[in-house]
Amino acid sequence: xxxxxxxxxxxxxxxxxxxxxxxxxxxxxxxxxxxxxxxxxxxxxxxxxxxxxxxxxxxxxxxxxxxxxxxxxxxxxxxxxxxxxxxxxxxxxxxxxxxxxxxxxxxxxxxxxxxxxxxxxxxxxxxxxxxxxxxxxxxxxxxxxxxxxxxxxxxxxxxxxxxxxxxxxxxxxxxxxxxxxxxxxxxxxxxxxxxxxxxxxxxxxxxxxxxxxxxxxxxxxxxxxxxxxxxxxxxxxxxxxxxxxxxxxxxxxxxxxxxxxxxxxxxxxxxxxxxxxxxxxxxxxxxxxxxxxxxxxxxxxxxxxxxxxxxxxxxxxxxxxxxxxxxxxxxxxxxxxxxxxxxxxxxxxxxxxxxxxxxxxxxxxxxxx
Amino acid sequence: xxxxxxxxxxxxxxxxxxxxxxxxxxxxxxxxxxxxxxxxxxxxxxxxxxxxxxxxxxxxxxxxxxxxxxxxxxxxxxxxxxxxxxxxxxxxxxxxxxxxxxxxxxxxxxxxxxxxxxxxxxxxxxxxxxxxxxxxxxxxxxxxxxxxxxxxxxxxxxxxxxxxxxxxxxxxxxxxxxxxxxxxxxxxxxxxxxxxxxxxxxxxxxxxxxxxxxxxxxxxxxxxxxxxxxxxxxxxxxxxxxxxxxxxxxxxxxxxxxxxxxxxxxxxxxxxxxxxxxxxxxxxxxxxxxxxxxxxxxxxxxxxxxxxxxxxxxxxxxxxxxxxxxxxxxxxxxxxxxxxxxxxxxxxxxxxxxxxxxxxxxxxxxxxxxxxxxxxxxxxxxxxxxxxxxxxxxxxxxxxxxxxxxxxxxxxxxxxxxxxxxxxxxxxxxxxxxxxxxxxxxxxxxxxxxxxxxxxxxxxxxxxxxxxxxxxxxxxxxxxxxxxxxxxxxxxxxxxxxxxxxxxxxxxxxxxx
Numbered sequence: 001x002x003x004x005x006x007x008x009x010x011x012x013x014x015x016x017x018x019x020x021x022x023x024x025x026x027x028x029x030x031x032x033x034x035x036x037x038x039x040x041x042x043x044x045x046x047x048x049x050x051x052x053x054x055x056x057x058x059x060x061x062x063x064x065x066x067x068x069x070x071x072x073x074x075x076x077x078x079x080x081x082x083x084x085x086x087x088x089x090x091x092x093x094x095x096x097x098x099x100x101x102x103x104x105x106x107x108x109x110x111x112x113x114x115x116x117x118x119x120x121x122x123x124x125x126x127x128x129x130x131x132x133x134x135x136x137x138x139x140x141x142x143x144x145x146x147x148x149x150x151x152x153x154x155x156x157x158x159x160x161x162x163x164x165x166x167x168x169x170x171x172x173x174x175x176x177x178x179x180x181x182x183x184x185x186x187x188x189x190x191x192x193x194x195x196x197x198x199x200x201x202x203x204x205x206x207x208x209x210x211x212x213x214x215x216x217x218x219x220x221x222x223x224x225x226x227x228x229x230x231x232x233x234x235x236x237x238x239x240x241x242x243x244x245x246x247x248x249x250x251x252x253x254x255x256x257x258x259x260x261x262x263x264x265x266x267x268x269x270x271x272x273x274x275x276x277x278x279x280x281x282x283x284x285x286x287x288x289x290x291x292x293x294x295x296x297x298x299x300x301x302x303x304x305x306x307x308x309x310x311x312x313x314x315x316x317x318x319x320x321x322x323x324x325x326x327x328x329x330x331x332x333x334x335x336x337x338x339x340x341x342x343x344x345x346x347x348x349x350x351x352x353x354x355x356x357x358x359x360x361x362x363x364x365x366x367x368x369x
Numbered sequence: 370x371x372x373x374x375x376x377x378x379x380x381x382x383x384x385x386x387x388x389x390x391x392x393x394x395x396x397x398x399x400x401x402x403x404x405x406x407x408x409x410x411x412x413x414x415x416x417x418x419x420x421x422x423x424x425x426x427x428x429x430x431x432x433x434x435x436x437x438x439x440x441x442x443x444x445x446x447x448x449x450x451x452x453x454x455x456x457x458x459x460x461x462x463x464x465x466x467x468x469x470x471x472x473x474x475x476x477x478x479x480x481x482x483x484x485x486x487x488x489x490x491x492x493x494x495x496x497x498x499x500x501x502x503x504x505x506x507x508x509x510x511x512x513x514x515x516x517x518x519x520x521x522x523x524x525x526x527x528x529x530x531x532x533x534x535x536x537x538x539x540x541x542x543x544x545x546x547x548x549x550x551x552x553x554x555x556x557x558x559x560x561x562x563x564x565x566x567x568x569x570x571x572x573x574x575x576x577x578x579x580x581x582x583x584x585x586x587x588x589x590x591x592x593x594x595x596x597x598x599x600x601x602x603x604x605x606x607x608x609x610x611x612x613x614x615x616x617x618x619x620x621x622x623x624x625x626x627x628x629x630x631x632x633x634x635x636x637x638x639x640x641x642x643x644x645x646x647x648x649x650x651x652x653x654x655x656x657x658x659x660x661x662x663x664x665x666x667x668x669x670x671x672x673x674x675x676x677x678x679x680x681x682x683x684x685x686x687x688x689x690x691x692x693x694x695x696x697x698x699x700x701x702x703x704x705x706x707x708x709x710x711x712x713x714x715x716x717x718x719x720x721x722x723x724x725x726x727x728x729x730x731x732x733x734x735x736x737x738x739x740x741x742x743x744x745x746x747x748x749x750x751x752x753x754x755x756x757x758x759x760x761x762x763x764x765x766x767x768x769x770x771x772x773x774x775x776x777x778x779x780x781x782x783x784x785x786x787x788x789x790x791x792x793x794x795x796x797x798x799x800x801x802x803x804x805x806x807x808x809x810x811x812x813x814x815x816x817x818x819x820x821x822x823x824x825x826x827x828x829x830x831x832x833x834x835x836x837x838x839x840x841x842x843x844x845x846x847x848x849x850x851x852x853x854x855x856x857x858x859x860x861x862x863x864x865x866x867x868x869x870x871x872x873x874x875x876x877x878x879x880x881x882x
Contacts, residue, residue: 004419005410005430011518012427051425051525052838054805054853056829062773062784064794066697067690075690075772075781100435 016099017109019046024113028220028361029354042106043098107227110220114361117368119228119283132184141181150180194229194283196222197272199265201290203240204257205327213323213351214289215252220361221287221319229283235272239265241295245272259295262288262332263302270310279314286311287319287364292330300332304339312345317369320348321360345369371402377458381471387668388475392743393660395478396492397453400471404460408444409433411457415643416449417498421505421635422514423521446470450481450646452492465670465677472664476657479746484652486645486750489536494642501635508628520629524636526842529804530615531640533648569593611808611823611882616640618809623846633846647802648750655699656746658685662700690783698767702754705763706745707738751799759795761788797827805831810854810880820847823880824855831855833864840866854880 020027027044065075101109110116137150155174159165165172198218200206226232236251237243243264246254269286277284294300311318322333333348340346349363350356373381381400388395403411413429414420436442445466448456456474458467481487491497509517569592574583603609612618616637620630646653662682670678686697709715713733722728745754769791771784784790806825814821820843824831836853843851844866852865854876861876 003410004422005413005426008413008422008424008427009430010427011422012424012431015424049428051522052835052842053526053529054807054824054839055529055832055835056803056805057832062771062781062794063798064693064769064791065690065772065783066688066693066767066769068768069690069770069783071770071783071785073783075783 015049016044016046016101017105019049020044020101020106021109021113024109025355025358028216028358030216040103041100042103044101046099049099103223104227107223110224110361111227114358114365116224116362116365119225119368131187133187134182135185136183137180138183139177139180141183145182147180147182151178154178154180193233193281194225194285195233195235195277196225197235197237197269197284197286198251199237199239199243199269199286199288200251201240201260201262201265201288201293202238202254202256203260203293205260205291205293205325206255206323207325207327208255210291210323210325211252211255213354213357214321216354216357217289217321217351217360218287220357221285221364224361224365225285237265237268237272239268243268260290260293261299262290262294263299263306266303266306266311270306270314273311273314284315285317285319286315287321289321289323290332291325291327292322292332293325293327294332294335300335304335307340307346312343315345317364317367318346319364320346321364322348322350324350324352371460373400373402373458377402377467380468384468384471384475384664384669387664388472388479388660390668391660391663392739393475393479394483395454395475396451396482398456398474398478399453400456400458400474402460403457405437405444406434408447408457408459409437412444412447416447416455416457417495419495419499419502421502421521422509423518425525446474448474448477449494450487450490450492451494452482454478454481455495463677465674466681468669468674469661469665469678469681472661472669473657475664476660477653479660480649480653480656483747484645484649484750485748486537486648490642490645497638497642501639504631505635508632512628517628517632520632520845521636523842523845524616524633526839527616527619527846528636528640530613530807531617531637531644532613533644533801535614535617536641536644569596607812608809611810613806613808615807615809615822618812619846622812624848625846629846645750648752650802651695651699651702651751651799652746652749652754653699654696655701655703658696658700659703659742701767702758702763703742703745705760706758707742709738710741711736711738713737751802752796755792755795755799759792764788764791800827805829807853808880808882814852818849820849820851822851822853824853825882826856826879830857833857836864837866837871840864840871844868 069075111118137147151174152172155172155178156165158175158178159172200211200214202211222234234248236246236248238246238251238254238256239261240256241259241261241264245268265288273279273284294303307318320333320336322330324330330350333350336346336348344367347364347367349360351360377400381398385395385398409430411418412433413426420426433442433444437444443459445459445462446456448454454474454477456470456478458470462470505517505521569589571589572583574580607622608618616633619625620633620637623630625633665678665682686694686700688694688697711734712731713719713735714728714731719728719731722731745758749757765786765788768786770786771790771794772781773784774780775782806827808823808825809820810823811821813819822843836855840851840853850865850867852863854861854863856862856879857873861879863874863876865872865874
């Protein structure tokens, strides 16, 4: 039987979900919730969930306390907090509530709200991993797998049946036929591997605000794709005039200056795929964020030929997000669109500000590739 | 949930024995052993095994379970005001803790049974709550979960709008406002005649023959007619006088479906049930702590348990600056009272004594302390308790101070140690258990069937965003525009919600009684 509190609890979770869904756009434009809190959960501040009442506002700024101290000394803590012991249940605290939501739940909400299709992994059936599990016993096998407990039991049973068992002197001697060995079974497991390759322009024209937007976007893309594949990998490439493969932290923190050669990132990405991720076996997602300012027309045409010849045939999807910046010309997205038109693999999205993150995520993920 | 182990049952009998010896007068107390999940569950239901379904209980549970899991807080004990009194012990508490909790619980139990403010509560509340839950479930089956639940949300937004003194004068109120006005009209058959006799302002006329000149009869007649009309209007007004039991008023007068009225009634009933616990938080905890300390240190404690007991007890009594611990204030006040009445440090003679030395060594060996604290636990609530027994000496001895926010640094800072200010703030916080005073003024405001509430402003403004939302809840029940008179930044204002938006308008005067 489901206990009553579980019903109320799941009802509460439902309401939280509803609220998150309702205000998804707002949450998606804020950076502060996306820091994962330990075990795959995020904290979402939710002030609207309290029941409103006629209550006092600012309590005239202060109260009464107890303890040592001179006038002017700071008072720690806030008044009105409950000590550990006590009757609970009366009087809800009016503090804003932080609600924990697991990443899976968040992805589900995201999927529902944006109407995202589930992704059909490619090449799944062909790919298998095998896993051995010990499941039973058999009468032959290597000595290293002998099951002492089972062997002992067989021997005991045999001796009792034969009448040679002496309770006064309970010595059990197994013979060859008593021996039992653990046996295993090999389970084939369908498996799909996926990798997300993020590329970001860190040239001088990408400001902190632009990077924050990229950070938020990549969080949501991560969240969604992770809910679709087990065991997903993320790789990060930053570039200005040259490209480097970096760790996650570096990816979001680096600020370089200098020119921009987008082709360098694409070349590195291509090498990475060739070296580590066989397109036959991997679902590859590449996302590139930039402010759309490339060094030269030549480089842009290099990019386009690289994309067409090398990257597009290998990836499930190539996303290009252009973050608006006061310094960038925003030319690159136009070039891409002009060059590829209705190319299925390519998704382009312009992100003018934080409020448009949600639309951009929808653009990126709605094809279900 | 499990019954007690034989050892714990023996322990209970032992401790009950000590309590009886000291003259504690308790209901039969039934202890149950629960694990921490069950404890959190019961605690989120306010101590009751069955409540109506509502998400807020789930939220409480979520919160408590998490803070328990992370070791931020621990619910040692839970006891409810019923007869027999049910209390829950946490499985896996140490032996000393269980002793402590049992002693503490017996203190609460004695308080529930004997304090005057608990007198009106229903001691069979477990059954009442279970019945309420069954009715709400039935409504949910019939009308759907969401409508009923959101209606409960609406009601809960109003559940602090009750009259704390109503239960104590229930007999005279039994004839509620509406019937009273009707019976008053009928009862005084000669009401019309009486009204004619209404004395209207007459100028003094020394000479009789000038009477009709100084006070012309037609003027007098007009005055009388006006007075009569005013009286009549007053008589028709609903409510006749500002009414604090807003929930009760709504049940009687709002256009509710039957089930809605019933749900609102349930919320009101439970609000009144929990009221005395809020009115006597400091006293109740203080009394229970006084007795756990007394029983443990004079009777129940074994030598090898002293350290553990002291540790647990210190945790409960801990004060942090800027935070009032009701356990601590309560127990110290009871001890102070006991001491003062033992030594006769009260009354005119003591108050008027000028010699500090004599006052310090004042001891009349009256031995009235025990008797006095039993009397106090019977007759007082937090406000009267602090008003009478929070003395200047006590305040100084226990290092009380007032604090306020430093506007520049945004930190809370100690303001001073002035007795009058400290006491004023304390009482202010406790008055009406920290809730604003809200009255129903008029159910037919502007003759448009609008509901007008009044907030009696005592120096602190309402929290406006909440007030707006609460007005929405009121409108959902009243189904006509609702307004509240209040004061914002020292200016009288009226907040009005007309079903689509909240508007704020200036008023000429604030609401006063």
